[in-house]
Amino acid sequence: MERINVTKSFLPPQEEYQNYLSKIWDTSWLTNNGPLVVELESKISNYLDEKYFAFLGNGTIALQIAIKALDLSGEIITTPFSYCATTTSILWENLKPVFVDINPLDFNINADLIEAAITENTSAILATHVYGNPCEVEKIETIAKKHNLKVIYDAAHAFGVKYKGKSLLSYGDISTCSFHSTKVFHTVEGGSIICHSQELFDKIKLLRSFGHILDDYYLAGINGKNSEFHAAMGLCNLNHLGNIIEGRKAIFRLYDKLLNWDNLYKPTEKDNNLEYNFAYYPVVFDNDKVTKEVILKLNAENIYPRRYFYPSLNKLSYIEDIDECPISESVSTRVLSLPLYPDLDPEIVAKICKIINSTI
Numbered sequence: 290m291e292r293i294n295v296t297k298s299f300l301p302p303q304e305e306y307q308n309y310l311s312k313i314w315d316t317s318w319l320t321n322n323g324p325l326v327v328e329l330e331s332k333i334s335n336y337l338d339e340k341y342f343a344f345l346g347n348g349t350i351a352l353q354i355a356i357k358a359l360d361l362s363g364e365i366i367t368t369p370f371s372y373c374a375t376t377t378s379i380l381w382e383n384l385k386p387v388f389v390d391i392n393p394l395d396f397n398i399n400a401d402l403i404e405a406a407i408t409e410n411t412s413a414i415l416a417t418h419v420y421g422n423p424c425e426v427e428k429i430e431t432i433a434k435k436h437n438l439k440v441i442y443d444a445a446h447a448f449g450v451k452y453k454g455k456s457l458l459s460y461g462d463i464s465t466c467s468f469h470s471t472k473v474f475h476t477v478e479g480g481s482i483i484c485h486s487q488e489l490f491d492k493i494k495l496l497r498s499f500g501h502i503l504d505d506y507y508l509a510g511i512n513g514k515n516s517e518f519h520a521a522m523g524l525c526n527l528n529h530l531g532n533i534i535e536g537r538k539a540i541f542r543l544y545d546k547l548l549n550w551d552n553l554y555k556p557t558e559k560d561n562n563l564e565y566n567f568a569y570y571p572v573v574f575d576n577d578k579v580t581k582e583v584i585l586k587l588n589a590e591n592i593y594p595r596r597y598f599y600p601s602l603n604k605l606s607y608i609e610d611i612d613e614c615p616i617s618e619s620v621s622t623r624v625l626s627l628p629l630y631p632d633l634d635p636e637i638v639a640k641i642c643k644i645i646n647s648t649i
């Protein structure tokens with residue numbers, strides 16, 4: 290039996306990648322803001338309709354550079370329901386994550402609970418658009434303006450999503466994205482930052498290249514660059530993005546149709562203001578016992594869903610002050626992301642649904 294994972298990385302036709310490799314061999318320019326990185330940045334910038342787009346080594350360094358670039362200090366209000374990198378980036382910068390619970394509809398941070406968590410030490414809000422579903426961006430912006438806070442969105446799931454006519458990556462002071470192989474659009478490893486001022490953009494580009502330009506040393510930066518080989522993969526994959534999203538959508542709608550929703554639910558889809566990228570297919574079971582039973586039964590068929598996201602990040606062993614987040618804690622023990630990728634065999638989807646329906 291073929292192993293079925295939660296995702297399967299897209300690979301373009303090999304000749305397309307080869308064409309870019311020939312260009313790399315022509316110049317021997319492998320990294321340090323080479324021509325393919327510049328080309329990818331310009332193409333993605335156009336695609337997103339955003340002027341300030343920087344391609345980076347990965348989505349985690351993007352978060353860390355975002356925190357540095359905005360000079361954040363003290364406490365950052367964040368979501369407990371995300372990948373661990375959202376939290377560890379805050380810890381890595383020696384700041385304190387303050388967790389605010391999620392809303393039960395789409396599992397994004399509950400904007401109505403943010404104000405109560407603000408203290409005189411709060412410098413920012415770092416929220417994730419979980420599964421590519423938009424946070425309450427207007428409410429969050431209003432709160433941030435009122436309390437003079439910065440807003441960073443971890444938009445690792447949101448490439449290809451449009452909300453109210455513009456890319457979801459346009460919101461916040463900074464949005465970061467991951468182009469890891471498991472994401473809808475990938476560059477093998479990779480990440481990015483979108484921001485909205487030339488000054489901040491210059492600082493981000495400086496931070497990503499050790500903080501210096503030739504012999505002029507301005508800031509204590511880091512190595513956040515990415516290579517020509519990764520940019521080449523991005524240039525290939527960008528041309529296929531529309532088909533990738535369409536393919537995911539077909540599988541997504543098949544699950545919608547075949548699952549029995551009596552004892553199961555999934556995050557609510559936003560209204561028609563949203564152009565979605567079909568990044569994940571999360572379902573939530575009644576309790577953790579049934580969730581584990583489903584995992585075992587699927588594993589027995591060589592099918593491996595993932596617990597995106599478990600554990601609730603406020604419960605990580607290295608978090609000092611526990612903020613209670615009952616909804617996130619509850620959802621995280623009951624959620625599974627089901628296999629989702631364009632060439633997933635519909636027969637396998639039917640099999641997964643049959644196993645789930647007969648277990649719940």
Ligand SMILES: *Cc1c(COP(=O)(O)O)cnc(C)c1O
Nearest residue numbers: 347348349372374445467468469
């Ligand atoms: C994938 C992911 C990251 C990390 O991105 P990398 O490119 O793997 O470093 C951060 N946050 C979220 C929500 C993610 O899904």
